[in-house]
Amino acid sequence: MATPASTTARRRWASVVIAGWISLQVIAAVRAALPWPPPWSAKLPWEMFRVPPAVDHELRALMRAGDAWEPVALDRWFSYSRGATGERATDNHPIFFDPARSREREVFARWVMARLIEDGRRVDELRLVRRSHDLRSGLVREHAVGRYTP
């Protein structure tokens, strides 16, 4: 049975949790309203699809063995698409957009080539290409991400 002392202690703890939660909401609201750059300001949490992507991306890989090029099925290793979307981990990963992350792109390409070689495939070169579909204009473009050798 709860004693008055234990009830008081429980209520005190509850008040700490409630105050902490309210403080976090107030901080989130204030940061969203601040006109300053991050990290002082931040977007409001729970802003689902506030700014939906205007361009749909898809990463494609091509491998060369001798003179012959053929597509590499990346969804063999990256097949999880989050619910009903068709978006794979490779499609919108920041390392394929940020010019400064060439080292991570190379690590990724080498990892893919190592898996292909493990399968007994000959790989002389791997090309990564990002296919971008502009949802406003309907324009589809291909961007070279990089060319890699084992």
Next chain:
Amino acid sequence: MTWAGFFFADESVRGVHAFRVLLAVWTAVMVAERLPYAVELYALPVLRIGLVTAVPPFATVVVAMIGVFVGAGLIVAGRWPRVATAVVFVCFAWLAAAECRLPRAYVVLALIQWFFLVWAPARRDGEAPRWVSQLLKLQFSVAYGFAGIGKLGAAGWRTGEAVAVTLRAPHYGDYLLSSWFALDVGVWPWVIAWGTIVGEIFIALGLWWPVTRRAAIVALVLLHVGIAATLRISWLFHALMLLHVVLFVRPGQGFGSGRPRAARAAA
């Protein structure tokens, strides 16, 4: 109403108990959905942008998955609910942190709700101070309130362009109704955008007052049925949001006016 009255008045624990059981089932299903992709999501050394940047020991992932299933099973069976809730919270938190990508907003929401449930009364019946129930409901309302306010501040939502773009995105749109009908042109995007903004803000507020609760629940169901019928968003998201409805049902009062059924019948 005073602070003490709002948070510490006694209330039936049935709603929180029902919510804990439903959230346990939801969490187990969510983890089960990830099972076939466990290696890709937790064990690959490339494309990691999650909370834990190093590849976690896979054994910890397996243990956490088992912990979620066992904990959820115990909660559904009504055995050791407090310990089981803590186990599910810790294991689910580790799975979210160990995943190669940052957790989605609805996973974060589920984690916050598990954290609150750790402090919820363990029994299924009777009354207890309602602070956990109120926090669960407040967190749910804040998610819709902030979502609605955020969209209100975005030019793309006020003009409807954000809806048009999302509906035609191959990864997210072009699905069922948005595939069968041209909802991304004409007045439709504007109508859908404002319906969403007003609906989200109304849900956030309307669930709290007996006179608007039934309409807010209808708006919540319509919003999620509408999203599910037009966008390729995980059904787990819709299920999580809809199962919160049990928190707003009062025993003997249903969803509606706030007057006990017997009093309504007498009137």
